[in-house]
Amino acid sequence: MASDQISKKLVVLGTGGTIAGTAENASDNIGYTAAQVGVAQLLDAVPGLPALLHGHQLLSEQVAQVDSKDMRFDIWQALAQRVVQHLAQPDVSAVIITHGTDTLEETAYFLHAVLPREQVRHKPVVLTCAMRPASAQNPDGPQNLMDAVTVALTPGAGGVVAVCAGTVHTALDVQKAHTYKLDAFSSGDAGALAYVEENQLRLLRNWPLAQEKYKHIAIENIAKLPTWPRVEIVMSYAGCTGEVVDALLRPGADGTLVRGLVVAATGNGTIHQALEAALRRAEQAGVRVVRATRCANGRVLPAVHSEFAHSQGLSPVKARIALMLELINP
Ligand code: SIN
DSSP states (O other): OOOOGGGGGEEEEEEESGOOEESSSSSSSSESSSOOOOOHHHHTTTTHHHHHSTOOOOEEEEEEOOOOOOOOOHHHHHHHHHHHHTTTSSEEEEEEEESTTHHHHHHHHHHHHHHHHHHHSOOOEEEEEOEEEEEESSHHHHHHHHHHHHHHSSOOOOSSEEEEEETEEEEOOOOOOOSSSSSSSOOGGGOEEEEETEEEEOSSSOOOOOOOOOTTTTTHHHHHOOOEEEEEEEEOOTTTHHHHHHHHHHHOOOOOOOEEEEEEBBBBOOHHHHHHHHEEEEETTEEEEEESSSSSSSOOTSSSSOEEEEEETTTHHHHHHHHHHOOOOO
């Protein structure tokens, strides 16, 4: 068959979340159990999808079924591997991932950091989600799925992005910013990448390129990792002591030692003096320390008078992933 006759495929990988959640009562938008409905069933419940596919075949696969607050490294490993395997097929145009909103930004950043740049340059990976369960009277998941298909099939699309409530965010910038609103995500200072309006994409800036920093960490090596380096997040606040850091320096129940600490610092990366002293002790003990900010917007500017490395604009949870990846040395 000639290549222009090959029917194109769009793959949807399910991982759970509220988009797959159910409540006992359709009027209940918050008292539900996440990750109950299979991804194939979710897609079947969106009657408008076939019209958006422009001849693409829709394939689905359940990679995990979790409430994303419980996201695990082994799921990330499986997910990265499946994305790479699907995108390697010449007839696959893009991958969509259904995910819980709570840690969507972490999974998005992880994929942005590890997926081979060449593979996602013209084949986007689109995460989507919902704030209301599938059983809700007015669920938001079906529209978000439609919007994800629109993004995935937009000519020129690439990189790892997330779409929720008609707004498209890059993996680098996306952050859950609201506990309840359907438009729960923000891209902070960077602003949205695009909007989806009536099944059309309005692009505001360039599609993101995947990061190449971790290209030396082959996906196969990530997929085989038996354990991940232990990196914890501590926060600086009024009345802070360094005791939490001292406690973290003791071996865990299974004997593992902390190898990195990310501090969610105040403002432009400032740290309570008691915590700073403890972090210095940690660094002297060989623990890597990275300063991020607990502010939702802005970045830690390197000029601040502190000896600790700064997070290169990453939020504390994303800086933790970056530090774990740096510590992985297969
Ligand atoms: C989850 O993150 O899995 C539950 C919450 C949500 O998806 O909104």
